Amino acid sequence: MRLIWILGDQLLPSHPLLPSPAPDLLVGMIESAPRGSHLRYHQQKLTLLYSAMRHYAADLKKRKFNTLYHHLNDSSDQADYSTVLASWVKQHRIQEIHLLDPNEFDTLHSLPTLSKKLGVPVQRHPSPQFLVSREEFQSWAQGKKHLLMETHYRRLRTERNILMTPQGLPEGGDWNLDDQNRRTFREFAKEKPKVPPLPPPVKDPVVQEVAAQVSKLFPHHPGKAADLWVPTTRQGALDWLKLFIHQRLEKFGSWEDTMVDGELILFHSVLSPFLNLGLLTPLECIQAAEKAYRDGKAPLNSVEGFIRQILGWREFIHGIYWLKMPEYREVNFLGADRPLPRWAYTGETEMRCVSQAIHGAIDHAYNHHIQRLMVLGNFFLLGGYEPKAVLRWYSELYLDAYDWVMVPNVLGMILFADGGFFATKPYAAGAAYQDKMGNHCASCQLDPKQREGPQACPFHSLYWNFFGQHAKLFGKNPRIGMMVKLWEKKTPADQTQIRQNAQRFLNQQA
Ligand SMILES: Cc1cc2nc3c(=O)[nH]c(=O)nc-3n(C[C@H](O)[C@H](O)[C@H](O)COP(=O)(O)OP(=O)(O)OC[C@H]3O[C@@H](n4cnc5c(N)ncnc54)[C@H](O)[C@@H]3O)c2cc1C
Ligand code: SF4
Known part of the structure; x- marks a missing residue:
């Protein structure tokens, strides 16, 4: 018996390993509670994933494929992939397992160990899920x-x-x-x-x-x-x-x-x-x-x-x-080490632009690209938040979050943690950008035009503090070297004030 194992993010309309049913062919799908708990994935993301898998399996059954399906069990069943596969191999006398190349680095690299454990070959096949192999x-x-x-x-x-x-x-x-x-x-x-x-x-x-x-x-x-x-x-x-x-x-x-x-x-x-x-x-x-x-x-x-x-x-x-991968997960070019702000998972901050984006993520597991990049990403970049913690946050909060897409977007695009392998500059922006592209400032308790005082928008000090902190790294960058020059033109007293404001603000968020 052969088993075609379909991973949850490979619900392809024309699956290349399933041209037609055959008596010696089984199709297997596994909902694994331990995998779903690997991070605190948004409940809507898990609901989407498991519902889509169940619909896909029902469709396969309609097309007369012999299907094995392990459901999430609301008892204390904590079966992981290998436990379920091992029981299927034994029960159905499976001699080989086939699957499309997994989209996740760790899953792909776990297959040889899995094969050894199950005592049957686990064979990968090229996946047509992307246009470019x-x-x-x-x-x-x-x-x-x-x-x-x-x-x-x-x-x-x-x-x-x-x-x-x-x-x-x-x-x-x-x-x-x-x-x-x-x-x-x-x-x-x-x-x-x-x-x-x-x-x-x-x-x-x-x-x-x-x-x-x-x-x-x-x-x-x-x-x-x-x-x-x-x-x-x-x-x-x-x-x-x-x-x-x-x-x-x-x-x-x-x-x-x-x-x-x-x-x-x-x-x-x-x-x-x-x-x-x-x-x-x-x-x-x-x-x-x-x-x-x-x-x-x-x-x-x-x-x-x-x-x-x-x-x-x-x-x-x-x-x-x-x-x-896998080195990419470890990058931290800017040496950022701040733990996430205390409100990262509640959105309870007076910064309207940031709180709106976080509420969108908590309530709907979605933000559009500019909120992900220029509001939240910008804040995490300017604040010097630790790359692994930021990666975890993004991976947990979105409907569409998968390792292959989060790792480069978070570490490369927003945090510049890879030193600019594909981003030509860090996407840093101050209050003027937020005020120009959106209207959150109009209903914010803070004022995008104020630089000092209790109502000053923190993006001012965070922005300049960022360029001051990384002046050596970015001074020669053709796209943002100008900002370093402007920083250097500020008086020492102004620079000290900006640094203190940024530090005070960041400490208050901890
Ligand atoms: C920090 C950060 C994290 C992100 N995390 C994810 C994620 O987990 N999953 C995800 O699919 N996208 C991610 N993106 C990319 C992009 O923001 C989302 O794909 C997009 O917002 C999804 O909404 P949409 O379908 O309405 O996109 P639209 O604005 O309608 O864009 C159309 C499509 O383009 C693709 N796309 C656009 N930009 C990117 C990109 N940078 N990387 C990959 N695909 C892109 C998506 O498939 C998207 O559906 C991230 C971007 C940033 C800056
Ligand atoms: S004033 Fe500052 S914090 Fe408030 S919405 Fe505008 S940019 Fe965001």
Whole structure:
């Protein structure tokens, strides 16, 4: 008997190891409570994962596959993967186990030990979940000291013929339309674009059952399982994609970087939870957006911006993970060592921009990219928070969090902990940025214009303190060396004041 083991984040619509049922073939899926407790994963993320797995298994059964399924048990069952597999091997006389290359470094590297323990071969097969294989990325990256997403993205667009003219040029003449995609809150307030509401979650008995088990088994994890708000099936994910293309893609580009108080999603797609589980493929999302452009339904700045996120950033980040692990997890270029602020898991801080983002994460397990990068990421970077603690926080809080995507985004993109292997500068921003791109300052107890006193916005002192602290490292950086020069022009008294303000503020958050 052969067993095809399907991991929870490999729910692919056309699974390459499952062309058709066969009498000597079993398909196995395992919900493991110990794996779900590895970190304090958000309850909605666990609910999404296990519900999607149960739906996927039900579909396989409908297609006549012989399926083995280990359910989360709300008794004291703490079976891990190897215990469940061992019992299946014995019970069903399984002689070999096959699976797609796991998306997680530790899982992939645990397979030889697992095989030894089970006494049967465990064979890996290449996974089609990403457009660029690990080998292709590695051969592209070979010999390069720094990697640029832009170069990778242009190569893929050309080679895969995505958003290109018949002459082999980028549609519209430019590769990058980012300059049209940084519209400010002031412009948003003037234009008042209507943000379409999301459909209410469908009542689904599978989700209800899983949510009840998750809240019982993982009571100390953040969030509320029963509040899961995204679909959990392939069909639901396809409907979600369709809705995004019809209702939000048109305005995606223009308002991609804008932040609006009380608006969780704006025109973002919320497709990452499905892409990362395998319920949607990157190519079908890219093709749907390109079609909308060719049919005249969405402008180029939005379509290029969206395709850049998936074809560009997503594939690039995935490649970096496999290139740099396992050492990547240990990086700490800036020597940051501060423990997380006491309110990291409650959002109870007077900083409105930060508390709004944290509440979004706790209540919905989601923040859009700019809140993750320029509000929370910026705060953790400027405050010198310890990379492993920050990584843990992000990995626990989001619906779409998986090791391959969190490690490079947190350590490389926001914390500059890899010394700039792919980020050309740290994404540091002061109060002026928050005030320009969003409207949280209007309802904040603090004032973005004040630099001193009880109402001063802490982003002022944190920002300058950061450049003062790392002046030697960044003085020659072509993109931010200017900020170091401005720091050096400040009087010693001003510099001391800034340092003291930053230190006092950070101490108060502990
Ligand atoms: C600190 C930090 C942590 C992040 N953690 C995650 C995470 O755990 N899981 C995750 O999928 N994305 C993560 N991202 C990337 C990005 O913020 C999310 O993919 C995006 O916000 C998801 O929402 P969306 O689907 O509405 O995205 P949209 O804004 O609609 O973008 C479309 C798609 O592009 C892809 N994408 C865009 N940027 C990235 C990126 N930097 N890395 C990978 N994919 C990208 C996603 O698949 C996303 O669904 C992180 C970014 C930062 C800065
Ligand atoms: S005043 Fe400062 S802390 Fe408050 S919302 Fe604005 S940037 Fe954030």
